[in-house]
Amino acid sequence: xxxxxxxxxxxxxxxxxxxxxxxxxxxxxxxxxxxxxxxxxxxxxxxxxxxxxxxxxxxxxxxxxxxxxxxxxxxxxxxxxxxxxxxxxxxxxxxxxxxxxxxxxxxxxxxxxxxxxxxxxxxxxxxxxxxxxxxxxxxxxxxxxxxxxxxxxxxxxxxxxxxxxxxxxxxxxxxxxxxxxxxxxxxxxxxxxxxxxxxxxxxxxxxxxxxxxxxxxxxxxxxxxxxxxxxxxxxxxxxxxxxxxxxxxxxxxxxxxxxxxxxxxxxxxxxxxxxxxxxxxxxxxxxxxxxxxxxxxxxxxxxxxxxxxxxxxxxxxxxxxxxxxxxxxxxxxxxxxxxxxxxxxxxxxxxxxxxxxxxxxxxxxxxxxxxxxxxxxxxxxxxxxxxxxxxxxxxxxxxxxxxxxxxxxxxxxxxxxxxxxxxxxxxxxxxxxxxxxxxxxxxxxxxxxxxx
Amino acid sequence: xxxxxxxxxxxxxxxxxxxxxxxxxxxxxxxxxxxxxxxxxxxxxxxxxxxxxxxxxxxxxxxxxxxxxxxxxxxxxxxxxxxxxxxxxxxxxxxxxxxxxxxxxxxxxxxxxxxxxxxxxxxxxxxxxxxxxxxxxxxxxxxxxxxxxxxxxxxxxxxxxxxxxxxxxxxxxxxxxxxxxxxxxxxxxxxxxxxxxxxxxxxxxxxxxxxxxxxxxxxxxxxxxxxxxxxxxxxxxxxxxxxxxxxxxxxxxxxxxxxxxxxxxxxxxxxxxxxxxxxxxxxxxxxxxxxxxxxxxxxxxxxxxxxxxxxxxxxxxxxx
Numbered sequence: 001x002x003x004x005x006x007x008x009x010x011x012x013x014x015x016x017x018x019x020x021x022x023x024x025x026x027x028x029x030x031x032x033x034x035x036x037x038x039x040x041x042x043x044x045x046x047x048x049x050x051x052x053x054x055x056x057x058x059x060x061x062x063x064x065x066x067x068x069x070x071x072x073x074x075x076x077x078x079x080x081x082x083x084x085x086x087x088x089x090x091x092x093x094x095x096x097x098x099x100x101x102x103x104x105x106x107x108x109x110x111x112x113x114x115x116x117x118x119x120x121x122x123x124x125x126x127x128x129x130x131x132x133x134x135x136x137x138x139x140x141x142x143x144x145x146x147x148x149x150x151x152x153x154x155x156x157x158x159x160x161x162x163x164x165x166x167x168x169x170x171x172x173x174x175x176x177x178x179x180x181x182x183x184x185x186x187x188x189x190x191x192x193x194x195x196x197x198x199x200x201x202x203x204x205x206x207x208x209x210x211x212x213x214x215x216x217x218x219x220x221x222x223x224x225x226x227x228x229x230x231x232x233x234x235x236x237x238x239x240x241x242x243x244x245x246x247x248x249x250x251x252x253x254x255x256x257x258x259x260x261x262x263x264x265x266x267x268x269x270x271x272x273x274x275x276x277x278x279x280x281x282x283x284x285x286x287x288x289x290x291x292x293x294x295x296x297x298x299x300x301x302x303x304x305x306x307x308x309x310x311x312x313x314x315x316x317x318x319x320x321x322x323x324x325x326x327x328x329x330x331x332x333x334x335x336x337x338x339x340x341x342x343x344x345x346x347x348x349x350x351x352x353x354x355x356x357x358x359x360x361x362x363x364x365x366x367x368x369x370x371x372x373x374x375x376x377x378x379x380x381x382x383x384x385x386x387x388x389x390x391x392x393x394x395x396x397x398x399x400x401x402x403x404x405x406x407x408x409x410x411x412x413x414x415x416x417x418x419x420x421x422x423x424x425x426x427x428x429x430x431x432x433x434x435x436x437x438x439x440x441x442x443x444x445x446x447x448x449x450x451x452x
Numbered sequence: 453x454x455x456x457x458x459x460x461x462x463x464x465x466x467x468x469x470x471x472x473x474x475x476x477x478x479x480x481x482x483x484x485x486x487x488x489x490x491x492x493x494x495x496x497x498x499x500x501x502x503x504x505x506x507x508x509x510x511x512x513x514x515x516x517x518x519x520x521x522x523x524x525x526x527x528x529x530x531x532x533x534x535x536x537x538x539x540x541x542x543x544x545x546x547x548x549x550x551x552x553x554x555x556x557x558x559x560x561x562x563x564x565x566x567x568x569x570x571x572x573x574x575x576x577x578x579x580x581x582x583x584x585x586x587x588x589x590x591x592x593x594x595x596x597x598x599x600x601x602x603x604x605x606x607x608x609x610x611x612x613x614x615x616x617x618x619x620x621x622x623x624x625x626x627x628x629x630x631x632x633x634x635x636x637x638x639x640x641x642x643x644x645x646x647x648x649x650x651x652x653x654x655x656x657x658x659x660x661x662x663x664x665x666x667x668x669x670x671x672x673x674x675x676x677x678x679x680x681x682x683x684x685x686x687x688x689x690x691x692x693x694x695x696x697x698x699x700x701x702x703x704x705x706x707x708x709x710x711x712x713x714x715x716x717x718x719x720x721x722x723x724x725x726x727x728x729x730x731x732x733x734x735x736x737x738x739x740x741x742x743x744x745x746x747x748x749x750x751x752x753x754x755x756x757x758x759x760x761x762x763x764x765x766x767x768x769x770x771x772x
Contacts, residue, residue, distance in 0.1 A: 092715075096734060103514045120737070126515045213630065215717050266607040269630050271715060405511065409736040416717040423630035423719055444537035448530055 209285030212422030213271030215415030225249030230322030527744035564650025
C-alpha cells in the first residue's frame, strides 16, 4: 500500500455498489441478492468481439428460448463475426439480476427488460441512451411501430427500444361456447359476466380463469380496468391508486370470484402464470384473458389453435365519465445496452440485428409475440385469424403503463393489494370499502417511502 | 554483542524475537485469518448497512450509491411512524414475526425433547426412528418447503384431500396459502423443519446424563415425572438454552420459508420481517429504508440475545 491509500470516495465507488445490496441482505439475514455479470464482467470481453446477452424467458421453457435464440445468434455471428454469449434468465430473477448488475457495474453488454421497467431503469442512468447517434446505428426510430417505441422510457433519449410486442385479448373455448349456444364472444363486461355465468358449472367448470396471486397480472388489470372506469394510478408523479375509477376497476376484477362467481376460488392462489392457462387448455375454464404469447404455452399444454378463438378484452358499455376504451396496456419486452459495455459498436449492431425485419419475423413467430418492426408487422405470419385481434389492440387500443420513475414499486404495491383482496374474496366477501382501504394503504406506502 | 550487553536497558535482538514469538501469542496468530474473514464477510457489510440506513438510496442512486443524499434518521422515522402506512406495516410484520418465532421455537424444543426422550430408551428399531426423525433436517430447505407448498394447495393439496375427502373432518377445503390460515401454514412448515435440530442436540445431552442419578431417584421413590423435572430438565438445561437462543435467532430471521411458500408478496397474516425488508429493499428499490429496517431488527436481536444470555448466567449462578 502506498502511504495515502485510496480515498474514501474511491473506496465507496469501488466496493460500495456491490456492498449496498449485500449489506441490506446481511443485516436482514436473508438471501435475496444475486451475483451478477457472470464471466462477462463489464461486458464485451477484451477482444471486443464477444457480447454477453441476457435474454428474458419468452418460450414455454428456458431450453426452448435457448434453442430459438441460438439460431438467430448464429446468423448474427455469420453476418458480423461477433460471438454472443447467451444467458436466458427467468422472469422471477431478471429484475434482481439487472438491479444487482447496475449496482455493481458488472453486467452484460445487451439485455432484455420488461417494457414497464424502462422508466425505473432510465433514472439509474445505467443503460446507453438511444440518442440520435445510437438510433442511427440501429436503423432509426422509424423502423418501430410508434406505440411500441413510446414504451421505451420516460423521455427521449430512451434507455431501450422495443423488441417483442404483446397485448391482452380474450381467448374462448369454441366447443364450450357452441355447447352453451353462445354465438359470439362478449364485447362488454355485462355480456362477459352473463356468458361466463352460463358456462360456469362448479366445481369442474368455470366461466373464466385468472391469476389472482400474480402481482404483475394484478397491476396490469388494475391499470386497464381503472382506465376503462375513468381512474388513474397517478396524478403527475403522485400515486392515486385509490382514485374512484381504479377502485371500481379493481372491485370489478376481484368481484369475478365473490360477487359474480364466475371464477374458481382457487384461482386466487394462482400466481405462476401457468395455472389459469392450463385450466383453460384443459377445459376447466371457458375463457381466459391473456397476452398473445400464451398461444405457444396453450399448444404445449395440448390445446390446438383451432380449439379456441380470440377476441377483444371487453369494455364497459356505456363508458363511465372519463373512461377510455382501452383493451390492454402496451405490453412487451425491450432491449437495452449496458452503458459500460466495452463493445458499444458490436452491441448496437446486435440490437439492430434483433430489431430488423427478418429477425423480428423469425423471433416473434417462434415466441408467439408481435413484431415491433413496422415492416415485419405486415408479414402474413402475424395476420392469422387468432393474431389479428392482438395486432389491432396493440397498435390501436392500448395505452402504456404509467411512465413514472417508481413504476416498478407501483406494480408491487398495487399488485400486492389486489392479491390480498383476492385472498379475502376466495374466503369471504370483499366490499368496495375493502378495495378502497387496501389501495389507499398501497398509495400511502408509495408516497411515504419516497421510492425513487 | 558484548558492547550491547553492557548498554543499560538494551535487550538483545534474539531476546526481542523470542518475545514476539512467545507461545502465548501463537493462538492469536492462528485466529487472525478467521478475524479477517469475519470482518470482511460480516462486520464490514453490516457497517455499510448501517451507513446506508442514513441515505436516501433509491433506484436513482443504485449505480453510484456514494452519491445518495444523506437523510439522517429520516428512514428510521418512516419505519417507526406507526401512523404511517410503512411504519404500521413494519410493526404488523414485527408482531407476526414475534408470534411465529415463539410458536416455532417453543414447538421445536417441545417436540425435540419429546422425541429425544422417546428414542433415548432402549427398544427395537431405535436407530430407524433416530434416522427418520432427522429427515426434515437433512432435506434441502427449498425441497422441503416446496413440498409443503404442494401439499397445502387448496384444490390439489394432499392436506385437504386428507382432511376433506379421506377423514371427512372438514366439509369444504380451506385455503392454506392465502388469508389468515397462511400464518399457520408457515408455522407448521417451519416447525417441521426446525424440531430435528432440537432433537439432535437434546438427544446428545440426554446421553450424557449419568444413569445412577435415575437409579438413585428410583430407589427414593421418585415418579417418572419427578425424575424428568428434577434430573432430566436441569441436566439438559445448558444445551436447551443454546438450542432456544439459536432457534430464536434463526427463526426470527427466517427468509427462506416465507419466500418459498409465498414469493415476494406474502399474505398479510404471514408477512415476516425478513421478507418484508427484502421487498422494501430489492423489490421497491428503496435500499435506505430497507437498511434502516434491518438496523432496527439488528438492534432488537442484539438486545434480546444480551438479555437472554445475562438472564441465563444469573440463573446458573443461582443454581450453583
